[in-house]
Amino acid sequence: MKRRTIISLLLVLAMLTGLFPTAALAAGSGTIYEGESLTVTTTGTWDIAGSRTTGDAECSAGAFYFLQASNYGMDPEGIENNSAAFSLGDVAAGTYQVYAHTKDNADRGIYRLSANGTDLGTLDMYQAKEDYVGEYGSYVEHDLGTLTHEGGELTITAALTGQNENATGKYGMVVDYFRLAKEGGEVDPPEPEDPGTIHMSFDKESFTGEGITMSDGWVESGLSGSTADIGSVYCGTVGEYVRFQPAEMEAGWYEVFFWNIANGQSTMKMTASITANGGEETVKPAAVTADSWTSLGAFYFAGTGDESLTLTITTPGSHSRVADVKFVKTEDPGYETVIWNNEDGLFSASGTWTDTDALGQDGTAVKRTEDAAAMATWADYPPKTGNFGLYYWNPAAQDGETRAPLRFSVSSQDGNWRFSLDPNENQGGWVKLGTVAATDGTALSITMSLTGDGTAYADAIKIVETNASPDDVYTPGAGGNTDPAVIVNQLGYDIGRSKRATAANIAGGTPFQVINAETKEVAYTGTVEAAYGGEGDSAVTGGIIDFTDLEPDETTSYYITCAGADSYVFEIGKNLMYQSTV
Ligand SMILES: [Ca+2]
Ligand SMILES: [Ca+2]
Structure with a gap:
């Protein structure tokens, strides 16, 4: 640790003497203003000016604000008349580093940005197609520089100035969010915590913490946890874990959170195991692209001293990061x-x-x-x-x-x-x-x-x-058997309800037929939906057969045939469940 202290002192000296920029803030810190939630006032002629939802994993909160014009009807001489003003509402006085998280592609324009009249420079959001990270472009967090704000209403205005010579002429702009990070390390004022909250964290100097144990593969990280004084560790090896064991936990329901350090990643490679009330629950958290508290759900803790939260790397790939966790006392969620x-x-x-x-x-x-x-x-x-x-x-x-x-x-x-x-x-x-x-x-x-x-x-x-995740499903393919198989619910399926079967060892897109068991006529056809989609996912071994739309007038027996495999015979009928069990 001595060596680290010396390096820290050198860094401070370097910053004081101007060798390094002082805006060395933790990635993702500060306040996020989601573009889709802001009040936006536009001038000029736009074909599209409004909020859109998206399935893009890199998009914060699943939506953005989308501006798009067309050459047609737009006066090239009067291009500066086209602008959008994003009202952020009341913002506390201070000096901020300002960022814009945008989705850039070949349809975008060049804009001059300003905040309450202070110039923040121009932003060319053009990106060549060959550089796209996603199908239709890439999310980029642009650093707009520093802004000193005297407090009160803050409006960021984007005024169109033109387009990159290779752009398509749509002058588009997609604002996922603006991020304002207060300068000087005073990142987020720590939120007051309830007396019922147990917050466990690494000390940034020693990378140890009370009640925290971990396997040997973790390395000290420079990134902060939920506040600037909290440290984090990183690792990329499957099986390595960090365990948090709270001392003297009072019996009751707690919502469990971990501080999710995104660091530009869009996949979650860790699985959380919560030991509570004598049993273990596993939760596969969703990926979060902005640093934030991620809830793992509410669990009952009996207060026996055996409680723990363990974050384990379960998917190979680039590094996962672990910082601080919170157990927040909550009401009984009234689970059924x-x-x-x-x-x-x-x-x-x-x-x-x-x-x-x-x-x-x-x-x-x-x-x-x-x-x-x-x-x-x-x-x-x-x-x-x-x-x-x-x-x-x-x-x-x-x-x-x-x-x-x-x-x-x-x-x-x-x-x-x-x-x-x-x-x-x-x-x-x-x-x-x-x-x-x-x-x-x-x-x-x-x-x-x-x-x-x-x-x-x-x-x-x-x-x-x-709210724990289901255990891994059973398929006959497990254990080395690679024969195609169609697994149906042998109790049958109700008319008017969804109807699905599992296709084991059958690739997505394979055609299937539902056959009337008596007449041998084809009653329904479709293709297998891949159960685990995604490019490069070589582990795809099964899929879903959906035949919800097959609705016979009366109870009828069928079987499914797919990739040379036949299912057992099953029935589709009315209130079949109750007929067969009562
Ligand atoms: Ca957003
Ligand atoms: Ca009984």
Whole structure:
């Protein structure tokens, strides 16, 4: 650390003597003014002047302000009459570094920018097609220099002055946002935190922090965390992690955040694991392109001292950065919980079962079997569309009995999952199977089977809404099998509801046919949608078969054929779920 201190002193000396610009602010710091949210006043003739939404990953808040003119009708002599004034509202007095985040391409113009009359220079937003990062251009954060503002209303005006000689004549301008960063390191005044908030961070000098541990691969970074005095670390190796373990956490619900350092990246390569209430939830955070607090959702923490948040690199690629995290006390989010009991109409079983009293989660009877071929199924509509943690009630053992290992095969509109469980452990309580996704009004089924010798019990499944990500779906392709397969929901599909099947080891774009099982006539055709799109994604092994539009007048049996593979026969009918389970 001594060497670092000396370097810091040299840097300060260099800045004081003018060797380096003093505007060495942390990337992404300051206040963002989203272009699409500002009041904009235009003069002149524009074909387009308004806010647009976009799917561009690099765009902040998914929208921008778009200006575009056309030569036709525009007086070349009077080009300066065309302008747009962006009102930022009240801005505190101070000296700011001003940035404009724009989407540049060959259709753009050259503009002179000013703020309350102070010149900020000209900006040529032309970009040659061969330099585009995205399909229609590139997002660029232009540094407009410093501005001293005396406080009050601030308006940034962009006045058209012409176009690059290679530009197309549309004189366009796309403002994603303006960013104002106060000079002198006084970046963001720290927000006052609630007493219930636990904020954990690296010290910028020592790169250590109370309750923070990490694997060996991380390197100290020069970028700041949520405030200028908070440090960060970076690493690009899969499996490396940083763990935050808060001391003395009070029991309750907390929303968990991490400070997301974008550093020009548009993909998220880390997975968050939250250990709370004796279990672990994983969340795959969305990528964020501007530095910001990113919520991982609300979780219940029991206050046992075992709580932690671990950020682990799970995708190879360029560096990921970790700075500070926050646990913010919050209200009980009221997540939906339902219990599907074996006494309910949604339960069915095959093989030999007997009733056993009072071992159930609510003191009711449970089903017991010694039949290795027995199966039990709980199937109904999920309480809503979302992700759900699935829990199995594991009845307490009878004396000296060995439990058979169990497999749970879960199927929903959104995928198939398989979970294994050794019921000789954690008896007399709920045991978590995993996290799945399901869609309102379409079947969710959980089928339990025995995968070894012993007894098995079927009582209840608890379904708890969560903001954790679903576990990886099961496809027959896993484990080296590369045969094409079409996996349908064997409970069938309801008329008037969405209908999807999984295509394993079948590429996107492959044609499929839905065949009437009785007449062998083709009832519906389509192509497989790639499940994991994106260029260069060589890991695409499966897709989605969507046949929602197939709506027979009466209950009809079908199968799907695709890439030489046939699915099982299934039915499309009216209220099929309730007919088959009640
Ligand atoms: Ca924006
Ligand atoms: Ca029961």
